[in-house]
Amino acid sequence: MALNYIWIFFFLAAFVIGLIRLLFFGDAEVFPNMVNETFSMAKTGFEISLGLTGVLTLWMGIMKIGEKGGIVNVFSRVIGPFFNKLFPELGKSHPAYGSIMMNIAANMLNLDNAATPTGLQAMKEMQATNPDKKTASNAQIMFLVLNTSGLTLLPISIMVYRAQLGAVNPSDIFIPILLATYFSTLAGLISVAIYQKINLLDKVVLSYLGVLTAVIAAIIWYFSALDKDEITRVSNLASNFILFSVIIVFILMALRKRVNVYEAFIDGAKDGFKTAVKIIPYLVAILVAIGVFRASGAMEWLIAGFSWGFEQLGINTDFTPALPTALMKPLSGSGARGMMVDAMTTYGADSFVGRVASTVQGATDTTFYILAVYFGSVGIKNTRYAVVCGLIADFTGIIASILMAYLFFY
Numbered sequence: 224m225a226l227n228y229i230w231i232f233f234f235l236a237a238f239v240i241g242l243i244r245l246l247f248f249g250d251a252e253v254f255p256n257m258v259n260e261t262f263s264m265a266k267t268g269f270e271i272s273l274g275l276t277g278v279l280t281l282w283m284g285i286m287k288i289g290e291k292g293g294i295v296n297v298f299s300r301v302i303g304p305f306f307n308k309l310f311p312e313l314g315k316s317h318p319a320y321g322s323i324m325m326n327i328a329a330n331m332l333n334l335d336n337a338a339t340p341t342g343l344q345a346m347k348e349m350q351a352t353n354p355d356k357k358t359a360s361n362a363q364i365m366f367l368v369l370n371t372s373g374l375t376l377l378p379i380s381i382m383v384y385r386a387q388l389g390a391v392n393p394s395d396i397f398i399p400i401l402l403a404t405y406f407s408t409l410a411g412l413i414s415v416a417i418y419q420k421i422n423l424l425d426k427v428v429l430s431y432l433g434v435l436t437a438v439i440a441a442i443i444w445y446f447s448a449l450d451k452d453e454i455t456r457v458s459n460l461a462s463n464f465i466l467f468s469v470i471i472v473f474i475l476m477a478l479r480k481r482v483n484v485y486e487a488f489i490d491g492a493k494d495g496f497k498t499a500v501k502i503i504p505y506l507v508a509i510l511v512a513i514g515v516f517r518a519s520g521a522m523e524w525l526i527a528g529f530s531w532g533f534e535q536l537g538i539n540t541d542f543t544p545a546l547p548t549a550l551m552k553p554l555s556g557s558g559a560r561g562m563m564v565d566a567m568t569t570y571g572a573d574s575f576v577g578r579v580a581s582t583v584q585g586a587t588d589t590t591f592y593i594l595a596v597y598f599g600s601v602g603i604k605n606t607r608y609a610v611v612c613g614l615i616a617d618f619t620g621i622i623a624s625i626l627m628a629y630l631f632f633y
Contacts, residue, residue: 264514282340287491292476407620505599
């Protein structure tokens with residue numbers, strides 16, 4: 224039901240703001256712009272879905288090879304104790320564990336093309352044991368919030384944009400993003416744990432989180448000793464090497480079990496194609512609503528309101544020009560990316576605003592996009608508290624990004 228109310232809100236808010244701009248400010252272009260945006264975003268939603276077809280076909284085929292090769296059992300043994308605490312309703316050997324781990328690993332490495340197919344596969348596998356097919360299960364909500372919190376170790380794409388826009392040190396946002404996204408993930412995990420009454424003080428959970436914290440600290444220490452060119456070169460090499468190594472390992476494991484690798488790939492690829500087609504209406508619906516909201520000027524007014532409020536509280540408002548990126552991030556990845564580029568183009572890639580926008584872009588993921596795509600792929604209508612927890616993670620990531628930017632760059 225949450226997506227239903229959000230979708231309605233975007234349209235009603237856009238209409239009210241558009242009406243105000245027409246009647247009181249004489250803006251005769253606002254409604255034509257809003258209508259044009261509906262066509263533009265509908266086309267964008269279809270093109271995104273179409274673009275996902277090849278990627279989903281490829282990666283779901285590869286995931287099927289890994290599944291038949293026994294990778295699920297391997298992942299279950301390695302992370303089983305931790306996931307058993309976070310996903311108690313899935314049991315100890317659920318097939319979704321392998322896809323969940325692959326999705327989280329792909330997100331950490333900023334490998335979006337690999338993350339989406341594995342995430343959709345995980346949702347499909349969890350849906351198979353979901354007793355209410357129209358309502359999100361606890362496990363699906365935990366997975367989605369961990370996904371939307373956007374834990375990222377290697378923000379390659381943001382570094383590339385910064386380099387293209389003239390940043391002297393494109394990778395200077397690496398450590399701030401790593402810290403901000405870690406806080407975002409912890410906030411998302413804690414919020415879902417409170418709803419689901421999961422004990423995060425359990426020694427198993429604490430030990431896994433402790434190891435993850437140590438790994439992140441080690442990565443920060445390693446990369447902080449490298450210059451900007453080395454950070455980009457090493458992180459890019461590591462990301463792609465790990466990704467291709469996963470494919471080879473899956474194939475070798477399947478061969479070891481005498482699996483027909485080609486047929487396994489085709490079986491998974493067929494599912495990928497069907498999933499891509501199924502996503503189209505859900506994605507078009509949410510993108511059109513976001514586009515109309517933006518075209519009405521509601522986003523612009525929202526930013527002005529935030530700036531005024533911060534000024535009244537005596538808070539430094541130098542970061543507010545980067546807020547469009549922050550507010551757009553939960554709604555649209557491409558929209559937030561556009562806002563980030565606009566901020567760097569307007570104020571400079573090495574400006575404070577440019578760096579805040581870059582850090583925000585890397586700190587969280589697109590909650591409503593992921594909600595629409597992931598839940599839409601399995602036909603879930605009632606998302607329960609997934610939106611609330613996802614936005615808590617987003618809000619924490621945004622606040623942490625601003626604070627990290629002030630700490631590192633102001």
